[in-house]
Amino acid sequence: MSKQPIKVLCVVGARPNFMKIAPIMRAIQNASHRIEATLLHTGQHYDAAMKTAFFDQLHIPEPDIDLGVGSGSHTVQTAEIMLRFEPVLDDLKPTAVLVLGDVNSTIACALVAVKKGIPVIHVEAGLRSYDRGMPEEVNRVLTDQISDLLFTTERSAEGNLAREGIDTSRVHFVGNVMIDTLLYNLDRAVNPAEMIADLACTTQQASFQKGYALVTMHRPSNVDNPGNLKSLLQTLGKISTQMPLIFPIHPRTAQRIKENGFESLIESNRIIQLPPQGYLELLGLMKQAKLVLTDSGGIQEETTALGVPCVTLRENTERPITADEGTNTVVGIDPQAIHACVDNILQTGGKSGRVPEYWDGKAAERIVEVIASWAAENTSGAI
Numbered sequence: 001m002s003k004q005p006i007k008v009l010c011v012v013g014a015r016p017n018f019m020k021i022a023p024i025m026r027a028i029q030n031a032s033h034r035i036e037a038t039l040l041h042t043g044q045h046y047d048a049a050m051k052t053a054f055f056d057q058l059h060i061p062e063p064d065i066d067l068g069v070g071s072g073s074h075t076v077q078t079a080e081i082m083l084r085f086e087p088v089l090d091d092l093k094p095t096a097v098l099v100l101g102d103v104n105s106t107i108a109c110a111l112v113a114v115k116k117g118i119p120v121i122h123v124e125a126g127l128r129s130y131d132r133g134m135p136e137e138v139n140r141v142l143t144d145q146i147s148d149l150l151f152t153t154e155r156s157a158e159g160n161l162a163r164e165g166i167d168t169s170r171v172h173f174v175g176n177v178m179i180d181t182l183l184y185n186l187d188r189a190v191n192p193a194e195m196i197a198d199l200a201c202t203t204q205q206a207s208f209q210k211g212y213a214l215v216t217m218h219r220p221s222n223v224d225n226p227g228n229l230k231s232l233l234q235t236l237g238k239i240s241t242q243m244p245l246i247f248p249i250h251p252r253t254a255q256r257i258k259e260n261g262f263e264s265l266i267e268s269n270r271i272i273q274l275p276p277q278g279y280l281e282l283l284g285l286m287k288q289a290k291l292v293l294t295d296s297g298g299i300q301e302e303t304t305a306l307g308v309p310c311v312t313l314r315e316n317t318e319r320p321i322t323a324d325e326g327t328n329t330v331v332g333i334d335p336q337a338i339h340a341c342v343d344n345i346l347q348t349g350g351k352s353g354r355v356p357e358y359w360d361g362k363a364a365e366r367i368v369e370v371i372a373s374w375a376a377e378n379t380s381g382a383i
Helices: 017-029 048-056 074-092 102-113 135-145 154-162 178-190 192-199 201-209 226-239 250-257 278-289 297-306 336-347 363-378
Strands: 004-011 034-039 096-101 120-123 151-152 171-173 213-215 245-248 271-274 291-294 309-312 327-328
Touching: 004 017, 004 074, 004 102, 017 034, 017 048, 017 096, 017 178, 017 297, 017 363, 034 074, 034 327, 034 363, 048 278, 074 102, 074 336, 096 102, 102 120, 102 135, 120 135, 151 154, 151 363, 154 171, 171 363, 178 278, 178 297, 178 363, 192 201, 192 245, 192 278, 226 245, 226 250, 226 336, 245 278, 278 297, 291 297, 291 336, 297 327, 309 336
Parallel strands: 004 034, 004 096, 096 120, 120 151, 151 171, 213 245, 213 291, 245 271, 291 309, 309 327
Antiparallel strands: none
16 A cells, blocks of 8 residues: 555534544544545534534534535535535545535535545435435435445445445445444533523423423424424424423524414423533433434434434434334324324333444444555555
8 A cells, every 4th residue: 555645535514414523533533544634614504602512512623624605595505615615625635535414515525526536435325215305315315326435324224325226345334423422422411400400490490300301303394384383383382291391492493483473382381492502412411301302313313322212203214223223203293193102102111222233432433444445445646
């Protein structure tokens, strides 16, 4: 193998990426291989509070490059990332570009890289909801098609990729880097009692200390449709009579609740409304919850790793292992189905589940090993 380093340009852009890149950067730094990582932040999601909540908490190094793209429609954002990313590739000439997950930054940077003949590494490949109405599904499918190395979190992903004509020699089952981050930070999780003590009166504190459900909701199909949003909020109000709720409200969700005048639907001393939380705060809330109601893909995985019952407020999931082996139940948004699932969990404790294969905190180490071996086989100084 050449003595030249393997220069990997790692791309992050949105909140889900940050939890995934942290263990990879740590594994690269700790490895004996000659891998040099440059961290690029597209700026798809960025503000000062978020930096504290994710970069600082997870000990992610300062990005070497920040494109500062900001918000916009899917088309505008994707196009702007591509325009700003190309000069970076011309300047750095990396060995490979590593992208994560399924956000707009993922497909935008992968497209630019492959057009310039630079290999693409996709972490969290092969997940499918088979719902092309989800922008993330389109991003996942297209990124996988143009990637040279594909790292999967569950074995079913390889079957998805094979059906789409992707050579299985490019696919490596390594486990879940999200769970690497969870296990690494579990002892640092913030105790929910601290948050409740600051926000709730004495009566509420007593109620919440007996157990609570955590709620997160941000999917456009749930919050952008006023009918769906109203129905879900009404359902949450009824569930709160059985068990108190803690509801960190996503900015998009808060905006839609206000626009539609739905604030009264969740105004209750049984519902604590919080602003978006940092990683360690949300981890603490999940860790001690009796159950979680969510439409987040990542939280489906995290609750499975924690053994906490999860009720997924979607008609499908791109992470089927969380339902097949874990603690997740996909119920959709029908109020009766949601209530039936919650009732079952409160009566029986929900699915016992098990932690899936390779969700052991070492996925990032396996990724680095594969990248090093792949580069050794494909380079004589440059790929």
